Amino acid sequence: MPTNRLVRDAKLAGLPVAYAGRRMAGRGRRLLGRSAADIDRQVQLRTAEHLFEVLGELKGCAAKVGQLAAVYRSILPFDAVGPEWAELAEAAGEAMSRLQDSVPPMLPGLVHQVLAASFGDEWRGLFRSFEDRPAAAASLGQVHRAIWHDGRTVAVKVMYPGVREAAEADLRTLRGLTGIIGAVMPGADVGAIVEMVCRTVSDELDYRLEAAHQRIFAAAFAGDSRFLVPDVIECADDVLISEWVPGKSFGTLVADASMGDRSRAGLAILEFLESSKLRCEILYSDVHPGNFLLLPDGRIGVVDFGACAPVPPHLRRLVAELGDALYNGTPEQLETSLRTYGFVQPGQDFDVDELVRIVSPFLDVLLQDDFRLTTEWMREQVGVITRIQLSNVFRQMTLPPELTTMARAAVSAMGVLCQLGTGPIRDVFLCGWPELAEVVQRYEIGSKRAETLM
Numbered sequence: 001m002p003t004n005r006l007v008r009d010a011k012l013a014g015l016p017v018a019y020a021g022r023r024m025a026g027r028g029r030r031l032l033g034r035s036a037a038d039i040d041r042q043v044q045l046r047t048a049e050h051l052f053e054v055l056g057e058l059k060g061c062a063a064k065v066g067q068l069a070a071v072y073r074s075i076l077p078f079d080a081v082g083p084e085w086a087e088l089a090e091a092a093g094e095a096m097s098r099l100q101d102s103v104p105p106m107l108p109g110l111v112h113q114v115l116a117a118s119f120g121d122e123w124r125g126l127f128r129s130f131e132d133r134p135a136a137a138a139s140l141g142q143v144h145r146a147i148w149h150d151g152r153t154v155a156v157k158v159m160y161p162g163v164r165e166a167a168e169a170d171l172r173t174l175r176g177l178t179g180i181i182g183a184v185m186p187g188a189d190v191g192a193i194v195e196m197v198c199r200t201v202s203d204e205l206d207y208r209l210e211a212a213h214q215r216i217f218a219a220a221f222a223g224d225s226r227f228l229v230p231d232v233i234e235c236a237d238d239v240l241i242s243e244w245v246p247g248k249s250f251g252t253l254v255a256d257a258s259m260g261d262r263s264r265a266g267l268a269i270l271e272f273l274e275s276s277k278l279r280c281e282i283l284y285s286d287v288h289p290g291n292f293l294l295l296p297d298g299r300i301g302v303v304d305f306g307a308c309a310p311v312p313p314h315l316r317r318l319v320a321e322l323g324d325a326l327y328n329g330t331p332e333q334l335e336t337s338l339r340t341y342g343f344v345q346p347g348q349d350f351d352v353d354e355l356v357r358i359v360s361p362f363l364d365v366l367l368q369d370d371f372r373l374t375t376e377w378m379r380e381q382v383g384v385i386t387r388i389q390l391s392n393v394f395r396q397m398t399l400p401p402e403l404t405t406m407a408r409a410a411v412s413a414m415g416v417l418c419q420l421g422t423g424p425i426r427d428v429f430l431c432g433w434p435e436l437a438e439v440v441q442r443y444e445i446g447s448k449r450a451e452t453l454m
Helices: 003-029 036-058 059-075 083-097 108-119 164-177 178-183 191-204 208-218 252-255 260-282 317-330 331-340 353-367 375-386 388-395 401-420 424-429 434-453
Strands: 127-129 141-148 155-157 234-237 239-243 282-284 292-294 301-302 309-311
Touching: 059 292, 108 239, 127 234, 164 353, 208 234, 208 239, 208 260, 234 331, 252 260, 252 292, 252 401, 260 282, 260 301, 260 401, 260 424, 282 401, 317 353, 317 434, 331 353, 331 375, 331 424, 353 375, 353 388, 353 424, 353 434, 424 434
Parallel strands: none
Antiparallel strands: 127 141, 141 155, 155 239, 234 239, 282 309, 292 301
16 A cells, blocks of 8 residues: 555645646536536536545545545435535445445555564465455455364454554645545535544554454353354454454445345344443444344354444443433533533533434434434434534534544444434343433333323
8 A cells, every 4th residue: 555655645635636627627618508517516526536546545544534424425414515415425425435345455465475474484374275365355454264274264354564654644634635525525524534533543453452352242242142253363463363254244235135124234233232332341333334244044243343442431320311411300400411521611601402402303212112213314413413503502512532432433323323224223222221221211201190190
């Protein structure tokens, strides 16, 4: 992959230059009678394709930005940013979502060099066979299928050489590209997306940390009738070897499966996320359909544990207190809790009533036995949040640093579950949050009493 800073900077800097050139050419076409709307649409669509090509080639943080766009597409409130952006956002999301499967692979010789550096020149002795053609490619590494020396089929995850150095260089350069990225991600807070990606990608580059997380998950789900987490076989700085998981990616369900199958897939993902928090006390944050596989025996295989973090010690207490204030308390109690946990800084003005009004639709999710997450519902809620006259309350708030991973997991999971049309979600979600379930139960009991007295 390109690791030289000048090379990477030149490739990324070429994006706005090309964009400006397309706009200039578009002005010429207008003189020939083409409509401004048609020309602008073609310019933006080509810009989206160009972004895909460059981000996919560079990998690292750059490719992670593109991958997030695939989730962003599913929850974009077109009505909030204007219907003329719908085709553009759809095309951009489709192009960037291909990053999951279309990142250019390493040549076999380079893969062999990484294996030799990790396990010595006699690395082939560890395997009965090794397939040079990658089985999967992603933004930070690629996976090869092999047969371990004891006969087990294994997945060999090999990190792209130079990806660490490239990731360090990307943050500075990507900050200067928020305008061009925003042109194909209308309505998004691109600056926040870039910062979040570059903060979290460093953890995903630590294969030894990933292996430690995976071992915890594998032990917690050993013998489970619903889920399979592959055991770690061997690990080095740049190579992670795990048991092979034979299955069909949930990624194919997003476009091809029936509504019922998609919903069941979404519920399985939600069940894993909620049960793993209880069993492992670790947040699984890299939530996208490609990391979940349907096995021939009906179980769900889960892979890729690079984006994980311990559950914050006070998270359950925080959720219970905020939930109690929202369902059973007053706006004043909610504001007190938000300030206590650092969501609102001391001395900061805060419109708590506006926040209560905005989040009310989310509270209804846990009060309906048959509620289903859909892209239409999510777009409506995001549209409310992003409208200028309603968004000031969020600028009055801050996210405590220890909740960054939790926020990433929640947002990415919400996007995927909406894509799949997941439902009904109430019981599955509350199984992972028993404290919140008790809060909701008290609200429902109180509501029934109130109805009886009326």
